[in-house]
Amino acid sequence: MNYSRQIRSGLSVLFLVITLSGCASQQTGVTANTAGERAFKPFHNVVDMAFVEQHLSIPMQDGVMLIDARPYKPKYIKGLIPMAISSPNSQFDKMTDKLPADKNSLLIFYCGGLKCKLSHKSAAKAEQLGYTNVKVFAEGYPKWISEKSDYPAVSAEWVKSQIDGDNKMTLVDRAPNAPSTTKAIFLRPSAFPTCSLTSLQTSCLRIITSSSCSIAAACTAN
Numbered sequence: 001m002n003y004s005r006q007i008r009s010g011l012s013v014l015f016l017v018i019t020l021s022g023c024a025s026q027q028t029g030v031t032a033n034t035a036g037e038r039a040f041k042p043f044h045n046v047v048d049m050a051f052v053e054q055h056l057s058i059p060m061q062d063g064v065m066l067i068d069a070r071p072y073k074p075k076y077i078k079g080l081i082p083m084a085i086s087s088p089n090s091q092f093d094k095m096t097d098k099l100p101a102d103k104n105s106l107l108i109f110y111c112g113g114l115k116c117k118l119s120h121k122s123a124a125k126a127e128q129l130g131y132t133n134v135k136v137f138a139e140g141y142p143k144w145i146s147e148k149s150d151y152p153a154v155s156a157e158w159v160k161s162q163i164d165g166d167n168k169m170t171l172v173d174r175a176p177n178a179p180s181t182t183k184a185i186f187l188r189p190s191a192f193p194t195c196s197l198t199s200l201q202t203s204c205l206r207i208i209t210s211s212s213c214s215i216a217a218a219c220t221a222n
Contacts, residue, residue: 043109043120043136049147052108052137058083065100069111069118070141081110081144082153089118092125103130110137110144 055064066084068076069092076086087095089111099107107126109119123136137143145152 040117040120041124042138043123043134045123045135046138047108047135049137049139049143051135052081052110052144053150055106055108056081056083063100063102063104064106065108067107067109067122068141069109069122070116075112075141077155077158079141079145079152079154081141082151084110084153087122089122089125092122096129099126099129099131104132106133106135107131108135108137110140113140113142114138116140 052066055061056066060066060083066081067087068080068084069087069089070076071088071090072086076088080086085098087098099105107123109123109126111118119136119138119140123134127134141152144150
C-alpha cells in the first residue's frame with residue numbers, strides 16, 4: 001500500500017514539474033515575441049503623399065532619391081512609384097553603393113503600405129550610415145496607385161516579359177525618334193499629344209521609366 005502511494009506521489013510531482021515547465025516555455029515564447037514587436041520602432045520622420053509629389057520629377061532633381069524597399073521580384077518589377085530605385089531592405093547592406101555620395105541628400109523610402117516595416121528599417125539603416133535628410137513615405141505604393149492622377153511605373157524587365165509572352169500591348173513612346181517594333185505600337189509625340197494621355201486613364205495604364213529617363217505609357221489590352 002505504501003509502495004502504491006509513493007508511486008502515485010511520484011507521478012503527481014512529475015506531472016506538476018512538466019506542467020510548470022510547459023507554462024514557463026510558453027511564457028518565454030510570448031515574452032520573446034513581445035520583445036521582438038517592441039524592438040521595431042516606426043521611423044521618426046514620416047511624410048505624406050503631397051511631400052512625395054512635391055519632390056518627384058522626371059528626371060529626378062539633384063539631391064533627391066526615391067527608394068523602394070520592397071523585394072525586387074515580384075513587387076518592384078510589376079509596379080513602382082516613377083523614378084524610384086530598387087533597394088530591398090533585405091539587400092540594403094549590399095546595395096549601399098546605390099545611395100548618393102552626398103550625405104545631405106533627401107532620401108525617401110517607401111514599401112507596401114502602413115503595415116509594411118521595410119521602409120522604416122531601411123531608413124534607419126541609412127541614417128546610421130550618416131545620411132541626415134531621411135524620410136519614410138509610410139502609406140507607400142498602395143497610396144500612390146489609389147490616386148487616379150498618379151500613374152504607377154513598371155520596369156523594362158516587366159515590359160519585355162509582356163512582349164515576349166505575345167501579350168497585346170500598346171506602347172506610347174514620348175521620346176522623339178523612338179524605334180518601332182512588330183509587337184508594340186510606338187506613336188510619335190506629334191501624333192499623340194501629351195494632353196491626349198488623359199484618354200488612356202484606365203486601370204492598366206503604366207508609366208515605363210529607365211535610366212535614360214524616357215517615358216512611355218503602356219496599356220495591356222483586355
